[in-house]
Amino acid sequence: METIVVLFNRDLRVRDHPALAAACSRGGVVPLFVLDPAIEAGHRREFLHESLHDLRASLRRLGGDLVVRHGDPVAEAMRVAGETSAAGVWASADVSAFARRREQRLAEACETHRLEFRTFPGVTVVPPGALTPPGGDHYKIFTPYWRVWSAWPGRPVLEPPERVRLPHGLAPGSLPALSPEPFGVVRGGETEGLRRMDEWVGDGLGRYGDTRDHLAARTSMLSAYLHFGCVSPNELARRAGRHRGGDDYVRQLCWRDFHHQVTHAFPGITRHDYRPRGRLPGRTAWGRDADAEAAWREGTTGVPVVDAGMRQLRREGWMHNRARLIVGSYLTKRLGIDWRVGADHFARLLLDADVPNNFGNWQWVAGTGNDTRPNRTLNPVRQARRFDPCGEYVRRYVPELASLPDDLVHEPWRAPVPVRGYPRRPLGGEISG
Structure with missing residues (x-):
């Protein structure tokens, strides 16, 4: 045998x-x-x-x-x-x-x-390198990639083997003991990943297109299972694509594949600008500010939605995708701090820290990656008002602000009385909503 x-x-x-x-x-x-x-x-x-x-x-x-x-x-x-x-x-x-x-x-x-x-x-769903544009080794812009990716015939979902025949006499070895107090909000393993996939496809997917950017809304929480391969992205894409509301979700799986094929062609994505345009208007280079970086990491910048996202990351090992864009744009575009500072911090704390997606998305938001609008800047107050209109997300992770009314929770520096235990002035100055 x-x-x-x-x-x-x-x-x-x-x-x-x-x-x-x-x-x-x-x-x-x-x-x-x-x-x-x-x-x-x-x-x-x-x-x-x-x-x-x-x-x-x-x-x-x-x-x-x-x-x-x-x-x-x-x-x-x-x-x-x-x-x-x-x-x-x-x-x-x-x-x-x-x-x-x-x-x-x-x-x-x-x-x-x-x-x-x-x-x-x-x-991935589609193997990196399987789809290439005429005259190139990978797609640099998402939309053309999405078109060809959507037409990819794919491969069938494979059932588990009927039997695994292990050679006799081989010592299996020991696994590390499990912690009595595990970190994060999700438990690992294929069994739990399949359960969550069944629950999401059957009950949550239909609302995804309408709520996916809402910071307090329910999400699939499958990203860590995809990172560790506890869930097959191929099976998830096929199952989601057959359900109402699945197209928007499948598009996000395509984004995951997109960053993988970029990284396959540009493996230096963790250290080097994909597109050398990291300079900001009025700046000669990315800045470094130890105090500002520490406040950003700890969630004490004085910008509530940014602080909520960063505290969620520290507490749960996860952050809502819209919050990731907001905190990334704030660090790189408003504070002018090198995107590698943020990407490395995320890589240390995220349960789902895929190299392609983490570093690819950080370069995208910093303007050095695959965004066709490299100067795009997200206003955190405007984003918070739009995607957390009642302040539910901010109040969940920044309890100091729980008593503020909805019109002040996203900009507490406008409150008539300073909020005890929370910065009176945000890093970078007040932000107009």
């Missing part, structure tokens, strides 16, 4: 997993996850551990197990392949510079050991 090592990374599921399905059809399979000390999980650690426990349980129900090792993924994959006389190492393809280097090292190690190395789709 031929054995294949399937190296899991951002694909922690058994459903619609092309690499796992193909390996199971060949014979024996070693589902392998390597806890790499080079990757700083941060607030994502507990979600990851929950997802791994759930994945192990799913594989055991199929007759297999999750083999867990600690160390360098390439070295451990080669070691496990040698122990099981495996014929190859397969994995889901990814696009970040770190992931691409890992894939290259895996390919070279497999060649040295005369093993087959293959990568499969699964992290």
Whole structure:
């Protein structure tokens, strides 16, 4: 019986997993996850551990197990392949510079050991690089990409394998213990991700087009499950597309794929301007202000909607998408602070911190990325009045302002009496709504 090592990374599921399905059809399979000390999980650690426990349980129900090792993924994959006389190492393809280097090292190690190395789709709906414009290697503008992406025939959603045949005598290894007080508002794992997907598609999707920008409105909360691959983006797109109101949501999944194909072509997106236009009118370069940056991170800028978003991030490891745009525009366009300051902070705290989406969206809002209007600036007061008209979102995360009336909650510096415990003047001066 031929054995294949399937190296899991951002694909922690058994459903619609092309690499796992193909390996199971060949014979024996070693589902392998390597806890790499080079990757700083941060607030994502507990979600990851929950997802791994759930994945192990799913594989055991199929007759297999999750083999867990600690160390360098390439070295451990080669070691496990040698122990099981495996014929190859397969994995889901990814696009970040770190992931691409890992894939290259895996390919070279497999060649040295005369093993087959293959990568499969699964992290996105459409594989990065599958759609290219005439004369280019990737789409730089979203709308043309959306048109061709929407016409992509796609691949069928794969059911979980009927059986996972793990070679005898292989020690599965231990998983980290789960914390009694996990961080965040969602729990990790494919089981919970599928439950949330069912609930969202069946009950929440119909209102998405009308409420998706409302800061206090219900959202799918599936982004962390997409980041860790607990939910298949391919299955989510197919299911959402069949329901009323699904087009707007599917378009957001297309945005996710768009940033992945940009990162595939421009892996330096985490450090380098995609378009070298980071200079702001009247400024020679991005500024740095330690006090302003600290106030922004802590949610004490004196701009309520900005502070609400930043406190939500610290408390929950998540932030509403509209709030992400507002706080990003405020940091880069109003305070003139380097977008990398914000992107790095988000990368540390977000449960759903995809490299392509986090850094791609930060460059978009800063005017250095794929926005066709690089000078676009979001007025935080106007945005708050429009998308949080009753102040529900602000009051939820900035309780100091709970007693202010609706007409003042978004601009407390206009209140006749200073609000105790809240800045009297916002960073950058008062903002006209």
